[in-house]
Amino acid sequence: MNDDVIVSVQDLHVNFYTNQRCNKALRGVSFDLKKGRILCVVGESGCSKSVTANAIMGLLPDLSRIESGSITYTGAEEPVQIEKLDRKGKDFRKLRGEEIAMIFQDPMTALNPVFTVGYQISEMLLQHKKAKNRKDAMEQSVELLRSMGISLPEQRVNEYPHQFSGGMRQRAMIAMAMACKPKVLIADEPTTALDVTIQAQIFELMLELKNTRDMSILLITHDMGVVAELADDVAVMYMGNIVESGPADQVLTNPQHPYTRALIASIPVLGRGHNQDLQPIRGSTPDPFDRPKGCQFCPRCDYATEQCQTQMPEEATVGPRHMCRCFHPIQEGGVF
Numbered sequence: 162m163n164d165d166v167i168v169s170v171q172d173l174h175v176n177f178y179t180n181q182r183c184n185k186a187l188r189g190v191s192f193d194l195k196k197g198r199i200l201c202v203v204g205e206s207g208c209s210k211s212v213t214a215n216a217i218m219g220l221l222p223d224l225s226r227i228e229s230g231s232i233t234y235t236g237a238e239e240p241v242q243i244e245k246l247d248r249k250g251k252d253f254r255k256l257r258g259e260e261i262a263m264i265f266q267d268p269m270t271a272l273n274p275v276f277t278v279g280y281q282i283s284e285m286l287l288q289h290k291k292a293k294n295r296k297d298a299m300e301q302s303v304e305l306l307r308s309m310g311i312s313l314p315e316q317r318v319n320e321y322p323h324q325f326s327g328g329m330r331q332r333a334m335i336a337m338a339m340a341c342k343p344k345v346l347i348a349d350e351p352t353t354a355l356d357v358t359i360q361a362q363i364f365e366l367m368l369e370l371k372n373t374r375d376m377s378i379l380l381i382t383h384d385m386g387v388v389a390e391l392a393d394d395v396a397v398m399y400m401g402n403i404v405e406s407g408p409a410d411q412v413l414t415n416p417q418h419p420y421t422r423a424l425i426a427s428i429p430v431l432g433r434g435h436n437q438d439l440q441p442i443r444g445s446t447p448d449p450f451d452r453p454k455g456c457q458f459c460p461r462c463d464y465a466t467e468q469c470q471t472q473m474p475e476e477a478t479v480g481p482r483h484m485c486r487c488f489h490p491i492q493e494g495g496v497f
């Protein structure tokens with residue numbers, strides 16, 4: 162593994178077992194998160210972005226399990242790996258908070274309404290032995306809130322989550338995630354519920370974390386616009402597979418998978434007003450229990466051939482560190 166990789170996911174398969182049916186939610190997913198870079202995992206609803214994040218965090222629900230593949234974290238003194246035998250990712254749970262932290266779409270997933278924000282951040286610091294006592298922990302909480310751009314942190318630290326606005330709650334959750342100085346941040350659609358101005362501020366904060374703390378960030382989004390703003394690397398996901406990945410500038414300027422192109426064509430461009438030729442992606446994602454036989458994108462793809470209906474394309478290299486999973490990659494230049 163390259164020295165610059167901090168989390169490596171290799172050929173990961175995760176199944177859900179519900180009502181005696183099996184949903185193969187991850188079907189051989191591989192990617193590397195590199196040190197000090199932002200990797201965006203992008204795709205429509207239901208394509209298994211959250212399953213990927215939860216597998217890394219050891220947060221998969223009971224009705225699911227890792228069938229095969231591995232996840233390796235190399236940020237600790239000794240690399241930590243989970244493989245098939247450790248199906249719930251127990252080894253990885255030890256890394257939670259201290260090495261890898263996660264933030265969610267709804268801050269209330271992480272914040273408890275009955276305790277003050279300061280109390281919750283200081284609990285995190287005390288639990289992980291990052292503070293000498295409660296007083297020290299509260300002082301550190303004030304500084305954490307301040308560094309996340311919350312004004313009057315001495316006062317805010319004693320307030321409850323419901324006294325915070327949506328954007329401030331998101332900042333408080335990031336402050337809590339940052340409490341133990343993790344090396345990796347996993348952010349699962351952290352701004353979907355926020356208005357665009359606040360969204361931009363939270364993204365600004367993420368860029369700052371990357372630049373000032375050398376954080377490695379796995380950012381999950383369904384929005385190609387976010388990818389264009391923030392990503393160093395991108396992995397495009399469709400129905401449990403990565404269909405295209407590589408450096409963001411490569412993938413965005415020279416997308417080769419029809420799905421990536423379709424996602425890009427659906428982004429509004431700032432400043433072009435309302436009369437843009439936005440093209441929503443035709444059709445919808447298939448029922449995971451009734452999948453197409455061959456390429457999963459086949460029923461929605463304008464380039465599909467007979468081969469696509471019966472065979473699943475393999476990953477192929479289409480440029481420097483640029484991978485695409487399609488029988489007929491589009492090589493006719495960029496769409497940006």
Ligand SMILES: Nc1ncnc2c1ncn2[C@@H]1O[C@H](COP(=O)(O)OP(=O)(O)OP(=O)(O)O)[C@@H](O)[C@H]1O
Pocket residue numbers: 177179184186204205206207208209210211212213222224383449
């Ligand atoms: N708790 C669960 N129980 C049963 N199936 C689940 C569960 N969580 C996820 N799945 C299944 O796994 C697949 C991927 O879901 P996932 O939540 O990862 O999608 P996603 O890409 O995060 O979508 P969204 O953008 O809506 O958050 C779906 O088919 C979903 O039904």
Ligand code: SF4
Pocket residue numbers: 418419420456457458459460462463464465466469474486487488489490
């Ligand atoms: S393999 Fe075929 S159906 Fe799938 S994306 Fe490529 S061209 Fe379209």
Ligand SMILES: [Mg+2]
Pocket residue numbers: 210211212349
């Ligand atoms: Mg999700």
